[in-house]
Amino acid sequence: MKVLVIGSGGREHAIVDALTRSAQVEKIYCAPGNAGIARVAECVDIRDTEVERLRDFAAAEGIGLTVVGPEVALAAGVVDVFRAAGLRIFGPTQAAARIESSKEFAKRLMAKYCVPTAGFHAFSDYEEARAYVASRPLPAVLKYDGLAAGKGVVIASTMEEADEALRGMLLDDRFGEGKVVVEDFLEGPEFSFMCFVSGHKVWPMVLAQDHKRAFDGDEGPNTGGMGAYSPLPFITAEDEEFTLRNIMQRTADAMVQEGCPFTGVLYGGLMKTAQGIKVIEFNARFGDPETEVVLPRLKSDIVDIFCAVADGGEATLEWHDFATLGVVLASKGYPGSYEKGHEIKGLDRVHGKVYHMGTRMEGDRLVTAGGRVLFVVGEGATLSEARKRALEDVARIECDNLFHRTDIGHWALSK
Ligand code: AMP
Ligand code: GLY
Numbered sequence: 001m002k003v004l005v006i007g008s009g010g011r012e013h014a015i016v017d018a019l020t021r022s023a024q025v026e027k028i029y030c031a032p033g034n035a036g037i038a039r040v041a042e043c044v045d046i047r048d049t050e051v052e053r054l055r056d057f058a059a060a061e062g063i064g065l066t067v068v069g070p071e072v073a074l075a076a077g078v079v080d081v082f083r084a085a086g087l088r089i090f091g092p093t094q095a096a097a098r099i100e101s102s103k104e105f106a107k108r109l110m111a112k113y114c115v116p117t118a119g120f121h122a123f124s125d126y127e128e129a130r131a132y133v134a135s136r137p138l139p140a141v142l143k144y145d146g147l148a149a150g151k152g153v154v155i156a157s158t159m160e161e162a163d164e165a166l167r168g169m170l171l172d173d174r175f176g177e178g179k180v181v182v183e184d185f186l187e188g189p190e191f192s193f194m195c196f197v198s199g200h201k202v203w204p205m206v207l208a209q210d211h212k213r214a215f216d217g218d219e220g221p222n223t224g225g226m227g228a229y230s231p232l233p234f235i236t237a238e239d240e241e242f243t244l245r246n247i248m249q250r251t252a253d254a255m256v257q258e259g260c261p262f263t264g265v266l267y268g269g270l271m272k273t274a275q276g277i278k279v280i281e282f283n284a285r286f287g288d289p290e291t292e293v294v295l296p297r298l299k300s301d302i303v304d305i306f307c308a309v310a311d312g313g314e315a316t317l318e319w320h321d322f323a324t325l326g327v328v329l330a331s332k333g334y335p336g337s338y339e340k341g342h343e344i345k346g347l348d349r350v351h352g353k354v355y356h357m358g359t360r361m362e363g364d365r366l367v368t369a370g371g372r373v374l375f376v377v378g379e380g381a382t383l384s385e386a387r388k389r390a391l392e393d394v395a396r397i398e399c400d401n402l403f404h405r406t407d408i409g410h411w412a413l414s415k
Contacts, residue, residue, distance in 0.1 A: 001303065004058055005030045005041070006048050006078065007069025010328075010357035010375040011288035015067055015302075016041050017353070018295045022303040029061065035366055036356025036374075051078040058087050065090065065306055068264070071285050075101045079263075090306045092284045095260040099251075100267075100284040103145045103181045110279060113254040115247055117279040118184040126170040129180050133162050141183040144169045153222070155185070188273040189411055190280065191232055192290045193240075195248045195268075196317075198309040199261045202249050203317050206297055207232045207240065208290040209411060214335060216407045223335045224372060227408030228289045229325035229383055230297060234412060235272065243270060243277050251282065263309055292355045292375045293324040325386035325409050326377040327394055328357070329402040334371035342368045342401035349396040352389055353377040373402060383409050 001024050005012050013036050019025050020040055031054060033043030046053045048070050055078075058066055068078055068091035075097055082089035091097075098105040103122075110117045122145065123129035133140045133156075140162045144152035152169075156162035169180050192210055196203040208230040214220035247268055255262040267283035267290075295302070299318040308315035331338035344366045347354060355377065358370015374397065378390030387409050394404055 001025055001064035002027045002029065002062060003303070004028075004044075004054075004061075004063045004066040005033075005037075005069065006054060006066065006073050008032050008034050008037075008048070009069065009288055010355040010372070011286050011291045012069040013037050013355040013357075013375075014292040014295045015069065015286065017355070018298060018302040019067075022301045024301065024303045029057075029063070031057070034356045034369070035359040035361045036354070038361075048073040049076045051076050051081045054078060055081050055085050055087065058082065059085060064088060065303065065310070067091070067306055069286065069288075071097065071100055071283065074264075074284055088307070088310050090310050091264040092262050093260065096255060096262045096264075097284040098260070099255070099262070099282045103143050103281075104179060106282050107181060109251070109254055109258065113250055113257075115250050115254070115279060116276060118186050120181050120183045122179050122181050124170070124179045126166055129166050129170060129182060130163060133166065133182055134159060136182075137185075138162070139185050141185050142166065142169065143181045143183065145179040145181055186271050186273050186278055186280070188271045189234055190269065190271050191235055192228075192287050193243055193248060193268040193270055194287060194290065194294060195244075195252075195266050196305055196309050196315070197248075197252045197262045197264065197266045198312055199256055199263070200253055201312075202244070202252050202266075203305070203315060204240075204244055204248065205294050205317070206230050206319050207235055208287070208294050210287065210290055211405060211408055214330075214405075216405050221335055223330070225287075225289045226328045226330065226405045227326055228293045229323065229386065229409045229412065230290075230293045231323060231383075232412060233383075239272065239277060243268065247277065247279060289326060289328060289357075289375055292377060293326045296320075296324050296353060296377060296379065297322065322379050322381060323383045323386045324377055324379050325383055325390050326355075326375050327390050327404050327408050328372050329374040329376065329394065329397065329399070329404050330372050331358075331368055331370070332401050332403050338371055339401060340367070340369050342399055344368060344374070344402075345398040346396050350376070350393045352379060352393050354393070354397075368399065368401060373399075383412050387413065
């Protein structure tokens with residue numbers, strides 16, 4: 001089978017890597033891909049939002065399965081367009097992807113079907129939002145409703161900060177027309193639970209935890225994620241069972257009930273609070289960088305799973321026992337402004353897996369091409385062994401403009 005992967009980051013590199021382990025795959029294409037993906041797949045120069053061009057390419061090349069990475073492609077309706085052309089594609093429809101693209105849709109769904117989440121109110125009027133926030137205890141959790149690449153959440157510890165954020169989200173054009181969801185502030189460790197979902201069927205993946213802050217000790221600005229690991233010792237089997245039943249399965253059933261059955265990866269961003277496990281957000285796709293530590297642990301043939309989800313069939317998932325821990329190498333300055341084009345050397349000396357997040361070739365030199373550049377994964381019998389291996393590999397990579405966190409996994413390793 002020929003397979004097309006849509007996207008260009010570490011997540012897509014990990015998906016491509018998992019596909020290379022399937023005996024059913026004859027050839028892998030990736031649109032648009034990156035320099036690391038180009039070593040194992042043929043990169044096609046089509047952007048992830050050019051859905052008609054992607055469809056035409058898939059039809060012309062006889063692609064048997066297309067796998068969608070990024071949310072922008074889903075929100076642009078790539079799954080609907082492929083299905084209308086009779087092409088098999090792994091991912092949710094535009095209507096189902098609202099669980100990620102619209103916070104208000106997700107929140108109302110959770111309220112209607114009793115899926116545990118933070119209490120919330122949605123506002124489109126600045127004065128009303130401000131008055132509501134002023135009447136409640138701080139910190140205030142403010143979420144811009146719409147796709148905001150992880151930058152649409154503000155946790156304001158003073159009323160001044162809250163006001164500035166509300167003005168930005170509701171009065172400036174910076175974000176476009178929108179709403180703000182004001183949520184109760186929750187506390188506790190966060191974890192990510194990704195499930196393959198096909199209508200009522202839910203197949204759980206192993207758990208992972210992302211690290212959103214830029215610097216060690218969970219300091220500094222929020223990023224797209226600076227590292228991840230799996231498994232999670234602080235989530236018990238009972239927690240996992242509770243989450244699967246009362247959050248993931250219930251949400252999958254709710255989507256069917258609402259007339260927009262979900263197919264693809266349903267990603268639960270969850271928090272283990274003193275009052276139980278609650279949803280922080282849903283995503284309609286594989287998490288990045290969680291995918292880079294979860295898929296290496298998958299023992300089953302991923303093509304069987306993708307096809308079962310897309311076709312409404314059956315699948316069994318088996319997992320390796322080893323732990324994985326991955327560290328992001330990011331451009332200095334990220335998530336603010338940063339330079340591109342710095343040469344990267346030493347990848348041939350690395351022992352484990354390295355997924356490319358933002359790289360490209362300049363002649364025969366590999367150079368940085370994004371905020372997050374590489375994702376270095378260590379595998380080990382324990383998480384601490386996996387971390388040691390990841391950091392040893394990080395030390396083998398040379399580039400004068402990268403930084404990384406050294407404490408990925410601290411939540412699990414300090415206890
Ligand atoms: P989100 O984009 O919704 O995942 O939010 C980004 C980050 O903001 C989360 O990973 C949490 O660390 C934090 N956050 C979001 N919602 C809440 C909340 N209700 N209470 C506390 N922290 C939150
Ligand atoms: N790692 C968080 C996300 O993929 O949105």
